[in-house]
Amino acid sequence: MKLSVWTYEGPPHVGAMRVATAMNGLHYVLHAPQGDTYADLLFTMIERRNHRPPVTYTTFQARDLGSDTAKLFRDACQAAYERFKPQAMIVGASCTAELIQDDPGGLGAALGLPIPVIPLELPSYQRKENFGADETFLQIVRTLAKPTDRSARVSCNLIGPTALGFRHRDDITEITALLNDMGVEVNVTAPYGATPADITRLGAAHFNVLMYPETGESACRWMERTLDQPYTRTIPIGVGATKDFVEEVAALTGCIPRLDTDRLRLPWYSASVDSTYLTGKRVFIFGDGTHVATATRIAREEMGFEVVGIGCFNREMARPIRALAKDIGVEALISDDYLEVEGRISNLAPELILGTQMERHIGKRLGIPCAVISAPVHVQDFPARYSPQMGVEGANVIFDTWVHPLVMGLEEHLLHMFREDPEFNDAAGPSHHAHGAKQVSDAPDPIGAQIIWLDEAERELRKVPFFVRGKARRNTEAFAEARGDSQISVETLYEAKAHYAR
Amino acid sequence: MTTPGQISKGCTQTPVLRERGQHEVFCGLTSIIWLHRMMPDSFFLVVGSRTCAHLLQSAAGVMIFAEPRFGTAILEETDLAGMSDAQDEIDREVDRLLSRRADIRRLFLVGSCPSEVIKLDLAKAAERLNARYAPKIRVLNFTGSGIETTFTQGEDSCLAAMVAAMPSSDTAGLVIAGGLPDVVQDQMLDLLDRIGVKDVRLLPNRSSDEEFGIGPNTHVAFVQPFLGETYDILVRRGAHPVSAPFPFGEQGTTAWLKAIASRFGISSDHVDAVTEPARLRARKAVAQASEPLDGKRVFLLPDSQLEVPLARFLSRECGMELVEVGTPYLHRDLVGCDLAQIADCPTLSEGQDVEKQLDRVRAARPDLTVCGLGLANPLEAEGLATKWAIELVFSPIHFYEQAGDLAGLFARPLRRRAMLQVAAE
Numbered sequence: 001m002k003l004s005v006w007t008y009e010g011p012p013h014v015g016a017m018r019v020a021t022a023m024n025g026l027h028y029v030l031h032a033p034q035g036d037t038y039a040d041l042l043f044t045m046i047e048r049r050n051h052r053p054p055v056t057y058t059t060f061q062a063r064d065l066g067s068d069t070a071k072l073f074r075d076a077c078q079a080a081y082e083r084f085k086p087q088a089m090i091v092g093a094s095c096t097a098e099l100i101q102d103d104p105g106g107l108g109a110a111l112g113l114p115i116p117v118i119p120l121e122l123p124s125y126q127r128k129e130n131f132g133a134d135e136t137f138l139q140i141v142r143t144l145a146k147p148t149d150r151s152a153r154v155s156c157n158l159i160g161p162t163a164l165g166f167r168h169r170d171d172i173t174e175i176t177a178l179l180n181d182m183g184v185e186v187n188v189t190a191p192y193g194a195t196p197a198d199i200t201r202l203g204a205a206h207f208n209v210l211m212y213p214e215t216g217e218s219a220c221r222w223m224e225r226t227l228d229q230p231y232t233r234t235i236p237i238g239v240g241a242t243k244d245f246v247e248e249v250a251a252l253t254g255c256i257p258r259l260d261t262d263r264l265r266l267p268w269y270s271a272s273v274d275s276t277y278l279t280g281k282r283v284f285i286f287g288d289g290t291h292v293a294t295a296t297r298i299a300r301e302e303m304g305f306e307v308v309g310i311g312c313f314n315r316e317m318a319r320p321i322r323a324l325a326k327d328i329g330v331e332a333l334i335s336d337d338y339l340e341v342e343g344r345i346s347n348l349a350p351e352l353i354l355g356t357q358m359e360r361h362i363g364k365r366l367g368i369p370c371a372v373i374s375a376p377v378h379v380q381d382f383p384a385r386y387s388p389q390m391g392v393e394g395a396n397v398i399f400d401t402w403v404h405p406l407v408m409g410l411e412e413h414l415l416h417m418f419r420e421d422p423e424f425n426d427a428a429g430p431s432h433h434a435h436g437a438k439q440v441s442d443a444p445d446p447i448g449a450q451i452i453w454l455d456e457a458e459r460e461l462r463k464v465p466f467f468v469r470g471k472a473r474r475n476t477e478a479f480a481e482a483r484g485d486s487q488i489s490v491e492t493l494y495e496a497k498a499h500y501a502r
Numbered sequence: 503m504t505t506p507g508q509i510s511k512g513c514t515q516t517p518v519l520r521e522r523g524q525h526e527v528f529c530g531l532t533s534i535i536w537l538h539r540m541m542p543d544s545f546f547l548v549v550g551s552r553t554c555a556h557l558l559q560s561a562a563g564v565m566i567f568a569e570p571r572f573g574t575a576i577l578e579e580t581d582l583a584g585m586s587d588a589q590d591e592i593d594r595e596v597d598r599l600l601s602r603r604a605d606i607r608r609l610f611l612v613g614s615c616p617s618e619v620i621k622l623d624l625a626k627a628a629e630r631l632n633a634r635y636a637p638k639i640r641v642l643n644f645t646g647s648g649i650e651t652t653f654t655q656g657e658d659s660c661l662a663a664m665v666a667a668m669p670s671s672d673t674a675g676l677v678i679a680g681g682l683p684d685v686v687q688d689q690m691l692d693l694l695d696r697i698g699v700k701d702v703r704l705l706p707n708r709s710s711d712e713e714f715g716i717g718p719n720t721h722v723a724f725v726q727p728f729l730g731e732t733y734d735i736l737v738r739r740g741a742h743p744v745s746a747p748f749p750f751g752e753q754g755t756t757a758w759l760k761a762i763a764s765r766f767g768i769s770s771d772h773v774d775a776v777t778e779p780a781r782l783r784a785r786k787a788v789a790q791a792s793e794p795l796d797g798k799r800v801f802l803l804p805d806s807q808l809e810v811p812l813a814r815f816l817s818r819e820c821g822m823e824l825v826e827v828g829t830p831y832l833h834r835d836l837v838g839c840d841l842a843q844i845a846d847c848p849t850l851s852e853g854q855d856v857e858k859q860l861d862r863v864r865a866a867r868p869d870l871t872v873c874g875l876g877l878a879n880p881l882e883a884e885g886l887a888t889k890w891a892i893e894l895v896f897s898p899i900h901f902y903e904q905a906g907d908l909a910g911l912f913a914r915p916l917r918r919r920a921m922l923q924v925a926a927e
Contacts, residue, residue, distance in 0.1 A: 002578065010556040033529065038560055039556075051880050052876065052880045059523075095616055125581075
């Protein structure tokens with residue numbers, strides 16, 4: 001048993017719903033009690049979907065447990081088939097139904113429906129949402145995709161985008177255009193927008209583009225083995241990664257590597273002098289493994305930030321994230337406990353967080369600006385405008401998104417110069433945000449409570465820029481404590497500064 | 503159970519369409535979202551699965567609070583293997599929680615679908631933890647599971663557990679059962695005070711220090727219609743329920759106050775005299791806000807059990823025509839008075855078969871459909887105006903000063919549609 005307050009991922013059957021809802025002509029019969037129907041609102045409210053997820057819930061109740069819940073399931077399958085006439089069905093159990101062991105897969109198959117009925121085994125008490133999506137899509141592909149002739153022209157499948165994905169809708173548009181520019185056609189995009197009939201045609205593509213390893217990697221591996229389709233490893237988020245992706249596609253296909261950079265603005269925006277203030281900004285990056293890895297590269301190589309910590313909530317990505325952390329000399333945090341993430345952020349006192357909606361709230365509390373780079377999603381992550389993460393436009397979007405929460409370049413210089421003036425006081429925050437941004441808490445830590453700050457030192461501390469003041473206070477206290485000092489003078493402050501300076 | 507002088511039977515004799523298909527409703531755990539705010543010294547610990555945690559988070563509007571006073575002890579593979587284990591695990595999680603949260607005075611262990619299917623005995627756990635933490639912390643248990651409870655029934659189940667743990671008392675007094683937002687609660691207490699009803703106790707109470715007893719001299723008035731189990735246990739403990747319509751709108755509030763007044767020997771004229779300015783205000787506000795509703799047809803899908811009292815308000819005070827009133831459960835002891843005041847309701851349904859019900863919605867094409875969040879956007883996309891029902895349990899809607907706001911909640915979708923000049927594709 002593990003106490004959880006907020007979670008990064010839902011249960012695995014929600015992952016299955018993300019696949020089913022992204023597709024057309026597929027229906028999901030889920031053996032589940034009535035409360036599980038809450039999941040519909042994730043799609044209809046957060047993503048503003050204009051139709052219900054194609055899910056029939058058996059909604060069994062306590063009184064059904066003594067009698068025949070299996071019959072309830074069979075009836076629900078039959079009724080769903082007759083009402084929705086899907087091309088294929090997936091069947092499975094949610095956490096509660098898993099306990100009553102009705103075997104939805106066996107029951108579904110035994111009905112003899114004239115369509116493929118694909119059983120899902122999603123262990124609710126071990127795995128989570130991303131696994132559920134990945135496994136569900138794998139089972140659909142395994143059942144429906146068959147070897148077939150390759151298309152005459154070079155083509156690929158886009159694999160991994162789902163409903164409730166972070167900017168999946170716009171990434172598909174961006175990557176499709178990028179591939180078309182190289183002369184590569186998109187055969188099928190799946191699961192997003194695909195029908196079961198489309199899945200049967202996957203084999204016609206020459207290769208697969210794995211857009212999101214979290215939800216598509218197992219299917220890509222299976223297709224590589226069974227349909228002899230190689231798949232791309234580079235996730236084209238960021239300028240460098242997009243260029244690498246183009247090279248990778250060229251190497252797979254023999255096409256000429258071509259990337260239209262006319263509209264690419266990130267490199268110049270980053271080079272322009274207003275961005276000087278971004279230099280060495282200390283950032284903490286947290287989210288799903290794929291978005292964290294790509295964001296780390298952008299932060300270091302394209303924005304000139306200093307990455308002070310990275311981590312991911314999905315354990316499946318622990319290995320690559322640990323390796324990346326080791327490469328860049330930071331510690332990786334692999335955790336789905338947001339209190340632990342908050343603790344890490346609080347200790348590292350970064351100047352910017354690149355995280356999920358969860359870190360956005362942590363940032364709000366700690367007074368640290370945050371830009372969102374990854375699921376779990378919020379209604380805000382489905383903007384009306386075109387807003388991809390991948391490709392050329394994705395890089396532009398990322399530059400804007402990451403810079404937006406910060407104080408702008410010239411403005412920051414003014415803050416330094418005129419920090420005693422009322423117009424430029426620390427509490428003013430970025431001028432393009434209407435609300436007064438909260439400041440990094442520089443309140444004394446409990447550990448330092450017994451150490452006394454002399455007035456003069458306290459005054460000197462106020463002169464330290466507000467966004468690093470909390471860290472300066474903590475460092476000085478730790479330094480004083482280590483030396484066994486009971487009070488902090490201006491001298492202690494500067495000795496600590498020298499001690500921590502690299 | 504009609505109020506004295508009620509001649510019409512209204513819809514009390516209308517045959518009820520009972521359905522047992524797919525239910526598109528939340529489970530009782532959802533009640534925790536508002537209950538924890540009404541009891542600031544309490545923590546709600548759900549013993550359940552990742553789904554329970556995800557539901558709470560999604561229903562709460564995604565991560566709004568720093569560290570909320572609710573959480574889920576997520577059952578893992580190892581817990582499912584042996585029972586004695588699970589009890590130890592609960593103890594460990596509770597110890598850890600209480601050591602971190604010194605502000606907690608009441609702890610509710612909340613049962614879920616999985617905890618009930620594996621027959622995890624939370625009553626036993628509560629008893630054991632009580633022995634350890636009483637009197638500083640009170641530990642109670644109730645079920646919010648979706649195999650036993652629907653949405654607002656979680657509050658019912660919680661209040662029933664609180665009543666069961668209350669001491670017996672012969673002291674005379676009035677208990678108001680049902681959670682309300684603070685602002686509304688204060689208005690209610692002020693109204694009762696001005697009418698002359700003293701010694702009013704609240705269930706749920708804001709603090710465990712305000713504990714009171716129940717007995718044969720206790721009178722109970724309900725402000726929420728979904729408290730069937732609480733009603734039953736209060737009656738079993740000797741309390742006397744006051745039958746009345748629910749205090750929605752001007753008419754509902756007046757009738758509710760008069761029923762209580764009558765119980766305490768206070769005349770109807772006195773209530774009229776005391777409430778006259780508020781009644782006029784409410785009537786004017788409802789008339790203004792309900793203008794877009796007049797003559798329009800409304801379909802209520804089953805959700806919070808507020809449907810019958812709201813149907814009374816919409817038909818009697820806002821001039822709406824009812825197409826169908828659906829409710830998860832029809833508890834006649836509680837909503838009988840409201841039912842009696844609904845003049846005409848073609849279909850009254852209990853339970854749900856969501857696909858069939860949506861077929862009826864599509865066939866009837868009502869001007870307004872009151873439904874859950876999962877259904878609202880899909881129906882809007884079919885060209886049907888909707889009102890999300892969940893807003894009705896989160897918003898202040900009771901009593902005179904909120905009567906206009908309540909009508910406004912239903913009118914807003916219609917006003918909005920009239921304003922928008924670009925069609926959604």
